[in-house]
Amino acid sequence: MIATDGSKFSQNAVLQGMELAKLMGAKVYALYVLNKDAYIPPVLETPIHLGSKWNVTEETLRQEGDDAIRYAKKVAEDKEIGYEGVVVEGDPANAILEFAEQNRIDMIIIGTLGKSGLERFLLGSVADKVVRHSKVSVLVVKK
Numbered sequence: 001m002i003a004t005d006g007s008k009f010s011q012n013a014v015l016q017g018m019e020l021a022k023l024m025g026a027k028v029y030a031l032y033v034l035n036k037d038a039y040i041p042p043v044l045e046t047p048i049h050l051g052s053k054w055n056v057t058e059e060t061l062r063q064e065g066d067d068a069i070r071y072a073k074k075v076a077e078d079k080e081i082g083y084e085g086v087v088v089e090g091d092p093a094n095a096i097l098e099f100a101e102q103n104r105i106d107m108i109i110i111g112t113l114g115k116s117g118l119e120r121f122l123l124g125s126v127a128d129k130v131v132r133h134s135k136v137s138v139l140v141v142k143k
Contacts, residue, residue, distance in 0.1 A: 001105040003096045003130070006068030009111035013141040017109035018075045020139070026106070027082035030072035031099055032065040033092040062087075080098040093129035100136055109139045 002017040004010040014030065021028045034057060069085035076083035087093050100108050110127045131138045 001031055001100055001108050003033070003126075005032065005066045005092070005111075006064050006071070007111070007143075009015070009143050010068070011071060013101045013109050013111035014072045014075055016141050017139070018049060018079050018081055020059075020071075020109070021081050022079045027084070027112075029074055029099075029103065029105065030069055030076075030083065030085045032068045032085075033095040034061050034065050034087055035095060036061065036089065037091075037094050042101055047111075061093060063076040063122065065130055067093045077078075092126045096126070096130050097135075100134065105136060105138045107109050107139060108134055109141065112140055114140050140143070 002010075002014050004014055020026075020029060065087045069087060073083055074084055086099070088099060090098075096108060096110070099105070110128060110130055112127055127138075127140055131140060
């Protein structure tokens with residue numbers, strides 16, 4: 001499974017993960033986690049819905065996910081690799097770990113940097129959480 005957020009760093013993980021899958025003859029799941037809470041200040045106990053502005057943010061997240069999955073699909077098709085793109089909602093690290101366990105994933109591939117800035121500071125590193133809590137091997141692709 002390749003976890004992707006559509007960033008340049010995760011696109012690099014997609015490329016390297018697909019190359020490994022090709023060599024191993026493996027099927028690849030590309031997983032994008034739609035994290036609706038990513039743009040909500042963590043000090044708020046409940047999300048504030050600002051009418052159409054919230055809808056734009058959610059639409060933006062969904063478009064980002066579609067783009068990330070579409071990129072992974074193109075790479076898989078170019079390399080003739082069995083592929084399935086999946087978009088789920090939730091906390092990124094937890095969703096990656098749950099998907100891996102529920103689908104008997106042999107290896108998780110993830111980039112070291114994706115989202116950054118204040119969001120990364122507040123939420124912590126997704127890759128770090130996945131490495132620390134995964135029951136299967138994790139390949140971390142550096143930038």
